Amino acid sequence: MSMLVEENSAKHRYEILVDDALAGFTAYLPRGEVLVFTHTEVDPNFQNMGVGSALMRGTLDQVRAQGQRVVPQCPFMAAFIERHPEYADLVTSPA
Template structure:
């Protein structure tokens, strides 16, 4: 199973492709240098396969490279960051 996480700025979301099929996304609202994440969704065909975690990890890794911080309003992303404190430095208060 090959996965790719990429930003889709036109739709304000990061998407994960599994074997070239859209498997899920995490939506955001841009607020300057901060992205407010509001919702994460994984296609039912790809649930319980680690796709959501791969999506959030790939998103946060890309944002770290860009120097962008996040507000994890989405419960899934907030829980992921809670379980992976190595990403806690990317969290910022709501702008």
């Protein structure tokens, strides 16, 4: 099973593809260098397979690589960052 996380900037979201099928996404509002994440969804067919965690990891790694920060308004992302403090440095407060 291959998983790929990529940004769909036209839709303001990061998407995860599992074997080329859209399995989930996390949506954001762009605020300059800060991305306010508002909502995460994983297709029910792909739940309990680590897709949500892979989506968070891939998204946050790409945000870090681009020198951006996040405001995790989405409870799923907030909980993920709480469980994975290596991403805590990406969190900022809304401007």
